[in-house]
Amino acid sequence: MTKLTQYGWSAYWNMEWSKEDRGIHQPGRITADFGQMYKVYTEEGEIWGEMSGKMKHELQHGGPVPAVGDWVELQMLEGEERGVILGVLDRKTNISRQKAGAKSAQEQLIAANVDILFLVTSLNDDYNPRRMERYLIMAWNSGVNPVILLSKADLCDDADIKAAEMEMIAPGVPVHVVSALENRGKEAVTGYLKEGVTVALTGSSGCGKSTIVNWLAETSTQRTQGIREDDSRGRHTTTHRQLFLLPQGGLMVDTPGMRELQLYDDNGGGFEQAFADIESIGKACRFADCRHEREAGCAVRAAVEAGEIDAKRLQNYRKTQRELEFQMKKEARGQRKLNRMDRSAKEPVRRKSSYWNQRLTDE
Structure with a gap:
């Protein structure tokens, strides 16, 4: 039987688990998210898990939603291959984006406790360095180590030139050119897949993530689809997040493709890291609050001209900066609205209490 350590359990998680008296409960790791139900791997094998009533209630007050990659506390149901999820252990890392279509800033958790994030972009008409800058911000904000994979190299005649371009916008980030069809770059990628290490893939729809999973797993683990020839885009092949144990010993999380990546926040300093060159040159601007637009003595615009x-x-850089500033304002407005709702909910209780206190006094 596969050991829990192969799914990432370590001395660190053992210490986290031991912080509380958990009795006969046992740990498990979420391997798939189907909405109300989860696949969870335990020492006894893979089971179905469902949140307890208490957890569902706590969700209304900001409690954690279990995600693929989470370590959870389980109460096994006697005689059944399923259990109740009682809680989520504190995450080491979490990959998030802004929830699409939300009026206020809302986090959409993609995966938890990931060590390395493969940022995948295909070497066809979908290739876009500007989009990759956004993915790098998400990676660094999440606390994971990014690795760029340029997929479908068999469709490109200047793959090495594009790889050099990616290295320019992401100094220090490994960049690998891969092709599942030609078996190119596999040795470099499998070097990251050590036992207990969790790797996630993310990228736009149709960039070849599921093909990479199948290529590395050496089996048809994930269903794949072709892409439209007119715009090199594809439909969402992966419909839910899932964690796989690979033959190399590592763990991989495949995620649904993203039509558009909306950044959630910048608490991890990802923006500064993604645009480290502009931030560094900007220190030489005449004005400390220079926006690098029309200000006199702007060192950044001078660097562009040179x-x-x-x-x-x-x-x-400017577009992303404005987006993050707008999102911060939207989040602040949402928090103020929640505070008002919270005060409104409590106010009738105070009035009722005052009314009965007065009645008792009168009597």
């Missing part, structure tokens, strides 16, 4: 910084990169 060809040291790509003008499109600066444009994306």
Whole structure:
């Protein structure tokens, strides 16, 4: 039987588990999320899990929603291959984005306790360095180590040139050119897949994530689809998040493709890391609060004119900066609304209490 350590259980998680008296309960790791039900791997094998009533109630007050990769506390149901999820152990890392379509800033958790994030983009018409800058922000904000995979190299004649371009926008981040069809780059990628290490893949729809999972797993673990020839985009092949144990010993999380990545926050300093060159040059601007637009003495615009910084990169820097600032304001408005709702909910209770206190006094 597969041991829990192969799914990432370590001395660290053993210490976290031991912080509380959990009696006969046991740990498990969520391997798939189907909405109300979860697949959870335990020492006894894979079972179905469902949140307890208490957890569901706590969700209304900001409690954690279990996610793929989470370690959870389980109460096994006697005689059944399922259990009740009682709680989530504190996460080491969590990959999040802004929930699409939400009027206020809302987090959508993609995966938890990931060590390495493969940022996948295909070498066809979907190739986009500006989009990759956004994925890098998400990775660094999540606390994981990013690795860029340029997939479908068999469709590209200048893959090495594009790899060099990616290395320019992501200094220090490993960049690998891969092709499942030609079996290219597999040795470099499998080098990350050590026992107990969790790797997640993310990227736009149709970029080849599921093909990479099948290629590395050496089996048809994930269903794949072709892409449209007119715009090199694909449908969502992966419909839910799932964690796989690979033959190399590592763990991999495949996630549904993203039509658009909306950043959730910048608490991890991901923006500064993704645009470290602009941030560094910006320190030489005449004004400390320079926006690098029309200000006199702007060192960043001077660097663009000198060809040291790509003008499109600066444009994306400004766009992303405005987006994060707007999102912070939206989050603040949402918090103020919640505070007002909380006060409104408590106010009738205080009035009722005062009314009966007065009645008792009168009597």
